[in-house]
Amino acid sequence: MYLRRKIDEYLVEWKKNEERLPLIIKGARQIGKTESINHFAEQNYSNIVSINFVLESKYKTILSDGYAVEDIIKNISMLDTSKRFIADDTLIIFDELQEFPDIATALKSFKIDGRFDVICSGSLLGINYRKIHSNSVGYKTDYEMFSMDFEEFLWAKGYSEMHIEDILKHMQSGTPFSETELSVYKKLFLEYCVLGGMPAVVKVYIEKNVFTDTLEIQRQIQMDYEEDIRKYAEGLDQTKIVCVYRNVPVQLAKENKKFQLSKIDKKARSREYTGCITWLEDAGVISVCYCLQYPELPLKGNYDASKFKIYYPDTGLLIASLDEEAQEDLRANKNLGVYKGALYENFVAEAFVKQGLGLYYYKKENATLEEDFFVRTKDELVPVEVKANRNRSKSLRQLISSDSYSDIHWGIKLADSNVGIEDGIYTFPYFCTFLLKRYLKEKKNME
Structure with a gap:
């Protein structure tokens, strides 16, 4: 097939x-x-x-x-x-x-x-x-090339361009999805998160329609990645590279998702690990999201290279790295538990990378202002907030309303909810993320 x-x-x-x-x-x-x-x-x-x-x-x-x-x-x-x-x-x-x-x-x-x-x-x-x-x-x-994105997963499940266009129309018009549409797409999205986009994993799931055997394939892929690190990482400390790779899920599960080398080794020095992180990023097995110095354009050159988050470019592999109890929760009970925020953030980062969007976040020193991601149009900076709960988007509202951020006029919230537009905040369900670049392009053309 x-x-x-x-x-x-x-x-x-x-x-x-x-x-x-x-x-x-x-x-x-x-x-x-x-x-x-x-x-x-x-x-x-x-x-x-x-x-x-x-x-x-x-x-x-x-x-x-x-x-x-x-x-x-x-x-x-x-x-x-x-x-x-x-x-x-x-x-x-x-x-x-x-x-x-x-x-x-x-x-x-x-x-x-x-x-x-x-x-x-x-x-x-x-x-x-x-x-x-x-x-x-x-x-x-x-x-x-990357592993399959959500659109390719929808194709594998039998959905067509007509369904993709319909999702985009909901985003463009601000029209909520029907109860049936929302239920079906949310179920497909959860399947995709657990499976990820590795073709061998998706094929087994399509053929059997159960998660049986998919975890074994995912874990074998991760073992192959680590084997390749030992085979190809010449001139670098291979143990340090493996430690960084294995530490990503651990640090994403914490409230402060900034990647901290001290969590790997209390004596770790940045210069010892910079090459390891670059190697993993070049290898395509991690994605690095840098902290902006200030939320304004341009994005390139406007970030602190010493402050970053690290994600896996395939959320299925992230989930496969969790412990047995978390696996059971996710696959059998559909309970995202403590990893909920981390998994949704990782999915959004994955979708951004697969669309060719850069990864940037912002956290103001000694303040509560923090934003998960940013995208840009030709002349606007658009903050993107990933909500794992029903709390209000305080930082997003502050970025939009404050005169201090002249490049920001509106924002996007990705959440476990329906489409909605209110006070400059465009809310979309998580499963819409794969269309964000296209949405931004067409939105600008329509203005």
């Missing part, structure tokens, strides 16, 4: 472009990169040459005669005489790029030659991406 992904349409458009460059698809492991590439290849090419540098390490010698296309295809053919190279109808797939990053240097040759299409893919775990980038600047296109 192939699960439809957003990259499918991107790949079709890529092929239509006569000036297309070799493509590098990057992202964390097990998010469906290889499956999507193979699905596209089978539907669009009569001849496919696929090389996996992990499973077929013999191909690491194909550059022994240099980077010219003729030399590369000659060496591939020497190693496997069944591989054919048909001009203008061959897709060459270099998979597991992190095992042989030097092949990226050959992308310039493939572009100049022009006879064969090339797609590279690899886990960010272990890719020295800065090196790859410098070796092929101007001769490649990058696409960053």
Whole structure:
């Protein structure tokens, strides 16, 4: 069973472009990169040459005669005489790029030659991406892929564009969802939170319609991540990297969700861990949300790099990391318990990253003013509050009403409630978060 992904349409458009460059698809492991590439290849090419540098390490010698296309295809053919190279109808797939990053240097040759299409893919775990980038600047296109978002999950469950458009219309018009709509989407949202977006996990759930076996797959993925840390994190303290990764759920469960190195090690120094956090972020297995120095535009450059929160880019993996009692509560009793606020915040951070939105929060020193996230339009800063309870949005109201924050005119509240608009606060159910970027864009166009 192939699960439809957003990259499918991107790949079709890529092929239509006569000036297309070799493509590098990057992202964390097990998010469906290889499956999507193979699905596209089978539907669009009569001849496919696929090389996996992990499973077929013999191909690491194909550059022994240099980077010219003729030399590369000659060496591939020497190693496997069944591989054919048909001009203008061959897709060459270099998979597991992190095992042989030097092949990226050959992308310039493939572009100049022009006879064969090339797609590279690899886990960010272990890719020295800065090196790859410098070796092929101007001769490649990058696409960053993530695990399935809520829209892709809805597709997997049989919902169509019509349902997506209807959710957006409710947001745009401020019209509440009907009792049936709200009940169905909230149930689907909870399923998605528990499962996350790893295709292997979603497939098992779709086929069996129960959570049985999904937890085992999620925990295996996390074990694979930690194994990759030990395999690829060269020149860094691997134990520290693993400690940071494992500590994310623990710190999110606290009232103060700012990531504190002292909670890992009382003697921890920031300089000892900065590289570890950067490595995990580059690997695609954590997302870092920075504290703004002041809630105003621009966002980039306006944050304190020493103050941040850390989230998992797949909420299902966060839930899989919880203890057995919490697992039972979530999967059997649908009780989010003490983790409720953390899970909703993590889901929103995940949805932001998958839409290409930056992660920023604000907490005023020695004051109660605090905001979970911010997004921006062309000329406005929009605070976003994630509510796990029915309390009033005190900080959100203060940011909107105060003359001190000239870039802020309205705000968004994501909550376990229906659509509503009041006093400049636009309230949406959590499940609407995946449409936020589109909503902001279309809202600006309609004004």
